[in-house]
Amino acid sequence: MERTCERCELIEGEDYYWEGPVMVFTARFHLKRGHCCGNRCRHCPYGNGPQSAACVQGESSRSANESG
Numbered sequence: 001m002e003r004t005c006e007r008c009e010l011i012e013g014e015d016y017y018w019e020g021p022v023m024v025f026t027a028r029f030h031l032k033r034g035h036c037c038g039n040r041c042r043h044c045p046y047g048n049g050p051q052s053a054a055c056v057q058g059e060s061s062r063s064a065n066e067s068g
Contacts, residue, residue, distance in 0.1 A: 010016060015029040027045040030036075036046040043049070 010029070012018075013029050014026065016023050016025050016033070018024070024042060027043045030041060030043065035042060036048050038048075040050045042047060
């Protein structure tokens with residue numbers, strides 16, 4: 001039985017696009033993913049794009065808060 005779901009299916013032009021050989025994920029993809037990955041993605045809807053240091057700092061402070 002094949003396992004599929006709307007969250008898993010990627011749609012070219014909506015979830016990602018190609019920039020030469022590089023696959024670029026869109027804000028729609030990141031929202032479906034549900035959280036920031038900490039990689040400073042170009043279309044990060046969480047305010048942590050390549051021009052912001054908040055993503056790396058946010059991930060670090062979240063880990064510190066979770067551990068103690």
